[in-house]
Amino acid sequence: MPVIEAKNLSFRYTEQPVLDGVSFGLEAAQIIAVIGPNGSGKTTLLKMLNGTLFPDQGQMLLEGRETRRWNRGELARTVAMVPQETQAIFPFFAEEIVLMGRFPHLRSFVFEGKKDYRIVREVMGQTDCLAYAHRRFNELSAGERQRVLIARALAQEPKVLLLDESTVFLDLKHQAQFLVLLRDLSRLRHLTVVFVTHDVNMAAQNADAILLLYNGKKYAIGTPSDVLTARSIKEVYDVDVGIDLNPHNGLPRVTLFT
Amino acid sequence: MVVFAAVCIASLCIGVVSIPATDLLSALAGVMGGSASPPSEGQVILLDVRLPRILFGGIVGASLSAGGVVFQALLRNPLADPYVLGISGGSALGAIIGIVLGAGSFVLGVPFLAFCGALTTVFLVFVAAGGSRGFLMDHSLILAGVVVNAFFSAAILFALSVVNSVELHSITFWLMGDLSGADGREIVTAALCLLAGFAILYAQARKLNLMVQGEETALQMGVDVRITKYILLFVTSLVTAVAVSLAGIIGFVGIMVPHMMRLVFGSDHRLLLPAAALFGASFLVVADTLARTIIAPAELPVGVITALCGAPYFIILMRRRGRG
Numbered sequence: 001m002p003v004i005e006a007k008n009l010s011f012r013y014t015e016q017p018v019l020d021g022v023s024f025g026l027e028a029a030q031i032i033a034v035i036g037p038n039g040s041g042k043t044t045l046l047k048m049l050n051g052t053l054f055p056d057q058g059q060m061l062l063e064g065r066e067t068r069r070w071n072r073g074e075l076a077r078t079v080a081m082v083p084q085e086t087q088a089i090f091p092f093f094a095e096e097i098v099l100m101g102r103f104p105h106l107r108s109f110v111f112e113g114k115k116d117y118r119i120v121r122e123v124m125g126q127t128d129c130l131a132y133a134h135r136r137f138n139e140l141s142a143g144e145r146q147r148v149l150i151a152r153a154l155a156q157e158p159k160v161l162l163l164d165e166s167t168v169f170l171d172l173k174h175q176a177q178f179l180v181l182l183r184d185l186s187r188l189r190h191l192t193v194v195f196v197t198h199d200v201n202m203a204a205q206n207a208d209a210i211l212l213l214y215n216g217k218k219y220a221i222g223t224p225s226d227v228l229t230a231r232s233i234k235e236v237y238d239v240d241v242g243i244d245l246n247p248h249n250g251l252p253r254v255t256l257f258t
Numbered sequence: 259m260v261v262f263a264a265v266c267i268a269s270l271c272i273g274v275v276s277i278p279a280t281d282l283l284s285a286l287a288g289v290m291g292g293s294a295s296p297p298s299e300g301q302v303i304l305l306d307v308r309l310p311r312i313l314f315g316g317i318v319g320a321s322l323s324a325g326g327v328v329f330q331a332l333l334r335n336p337l338a339d340p341y342v343l344g345i346s347g348g349s350a351l352g353a354i355i356g357i358v359l360g361a362g363s364f365v366l367g368v369p370f371l372a373f374c375g376a377l378t379t380v381f382l383v384f385v386a387a388g389g390s391r392g393f394l395m396d397h398s399l400i401l402a403g404v405v406v407n408a409f410f411s412a413a414i415l416f417a418l419s420v421v422n423s424v425e426l427h428s429i430t431f432w433l434m435g436d437l438s439g440a441d442g443r444e445i446v447t448a449a450l451c452l453l454a455g456f457a458i459l460y461a462q463a464r465k466l467n468l469m470v471q472g473e474e475t476a477l478q479m480g481v482d483v484r485i486t487k488y489i490l491l492f493v494t495s496l497v498t499a500v501a502v503s504l505a506g507i508i509g510f511v512g513i514m515v516p517h518m519m520r521l522v523f524g525s526d527h528r529l530l531l532p533a534a535a536l537f538g539a540s541f542l543v544v545a546d547t548l549a550r551t552i553i554a555p556a557e558l559p560v561g562v563i564t565a566l567c568g569a570p571y572f573i574i575l576m577r578r579r580g581r582g
Contacts (some may be wrong), residue, residue, distance in 0.1 A: 050478050076480030083475065089334050090470050090525040100468055104480035111528070156479070 001064055002162065003028040003192050008058035011044060013050070018037045018044045020216040021058070026209070028159070029190040031182060033104065033203035036213035037237055042196040045213070046162045049194065062160070078103035080158035080164040082149050085238060088138035094148045095133040098124055101155030123154040126181055142169040150178065154185075161185075163195035167202070181204050200254045204228055211238060228252045259311070272320060297476035302460045310445055314504070315546045317448045318402070319511060320499035323538025324456055326512025327519075327531055328494045331466045332487060333399050336520075337576065339496040339512030340376075343403035345466045345528070346509070347410035348379030348431060349502035356503075357429065372503035376495040382406050403567055435561020437546050444504050455497035456535060463527040468547035470525065508561045510568020515541055 002025035009022040185191040204224040315320035326339035352375025356368040417523040515538040549558040
């Protein structure tokens with residue numbers, strides 16, 4: 001059974017539908033990239049997956065059960081999302097932000113215990129932000145903040161991790177570190193990763209499957225070499241590209257003709 | 259805690275008739291021992307005048323500060339507080355309507371109307387600020403508060419102009435924030451409201467930590483944002499309204515105190531909320547002690563003192579935020 005299944009998913013904020021009859025199934029422990037032009041419904045789809053929004057029509061199933069039937073706590077223990085950016089208005093320490101990820105696992109009135117701190121140290125180590133655990137979140141650089149937010153999502157110990165452009169601010173070393181971490185987590189802990197990106201090559205090199213959205217509809221879903229063709233990219237993005245195979249791993253490589 | 263206790267003791271001693279600390283001890287000892295001798299003049303001043311007033315000031319200060327913490331968190335805006343948002347004004351209008359209509363003869367008549375005023379204001383401010391799909395537009399809220407505040411000031415002035423002149427002086431004084439009028443029953447009422455309200459607010463402290471990260475984030479972390487928001491708004495309105503109905507409009511406490519405490523203790527609401535309540539209590543007791551000694555033997559409304567220090571603080575805060 002797929003861990004995530006969309007059946008004829010439709011959603012509109014106003015008149016214009018943002019998602020229009022989208023259906024797909026995603027297997028557990030895979031890394032899935034969602035790509036598509038601006039306004040194609042990528043972020044809205046993520047918000048459907050974590051229960052921020054519910055479909056107007058159709059069904060969004062998580063582990064075979066509709067998201068609207070989940071209670072908030074259960075959902076937060078299963079799905080975690082790394083937002084694009086958050087505004088930090090009040091001064092919190094980086095570690096406090098990550099500790100908040102433990103919220104869905106704690107009963108009310110209980111302070112975080114040894115186990116929570118152990119998990120927080122672990123995920124902060126994985127995302128390389130222990131060095132500034134006791135600095136103020138709002139004083140960190142964009143990339144450092146992003147690593148804290150990734151750590152917070154990991155502290156939720158989710159089965160499904162949603163990433164919304166979560167690598168844009170990371171430098172090369174931390175991007176590589178993060179991608180390796182994602183692959184390890186999906187292999188060792190059966191984590192399913194769904195990431196939205198504009199970087200077609202990042203998707204091609206790192207995803208097991210790619211979902212290509214176009215005007216709120218599913219254009220294609222499949223392996224990178226199935227989805228990424230010169231024709232599909234011309235149709236969806238209206239640009240000419242050359243596609244060859246990356247000599248290091250045999251995966252498709254997209255070159256923009258300008 | 260220690261600061262609050264020290265402030266209370268100091269404030270007991272300072273006043274028109276200054277009482278040395280040794281007399282204070284003997285007076286307290288007299289109460290404890292249940293001495294049969296008739297109380298001295300000093301004892302009467304201490305126990306019947308100053309002690310209730312200090313307790314009352316503490317309760318009001320704690321209520322307003324806790325209210326400030328919660329509103330700032332909910333609106334993700336360090337400039338929000340019951341006064342700026344117009345909640346205090348709304349409560350005051352409700353209370354004045356109560357006084358004019360003679361609801362004062364019922365025990366909770368005036369506070370109840372003040373509470374209605376507060377809830378109406380919350381509703382108005384939120385409608386004016388216009389969030390879509392239940393998410394708040396935090397930037398427009400302060401503006402909405404200003405507008406609602408202006409409206410209530412006009413309504414209060416209107417109510418005052420139809421009141422007879424004997425009541426006018428006392429209402430005006432009360433409007434500026436006045437702690438002198440407390441009687442025992444009112445203090446107990448306010449204390450119970452504060453305790454119950456604070457307990458409920460404190461139970462939401464960890465959720466508040468998540469709410470300040472943004473409502474969507476809180477939702478994704480498993481917080482039931484809507485219910486939590488309603489509980490917080492309801493309880494905060496109640497606590498604020500009771501404070502206003504008894505002590506009038508005391509501005510800026512709810513901005514200054516939470517902000518100072520955040521600088522010292524950070525933003526974790528499990529620590530921030532009690533710290534702000536205690537410090538707010540101490541702060542208002544100090545302000546009130548000043549209010550009744552600066553131009554002694556006459557008195558100032560304590561709201562004058564808080565506004566005199568609060569308004570500049572607000573401007574500094576606003577400028578710093580503009581730069582950041």
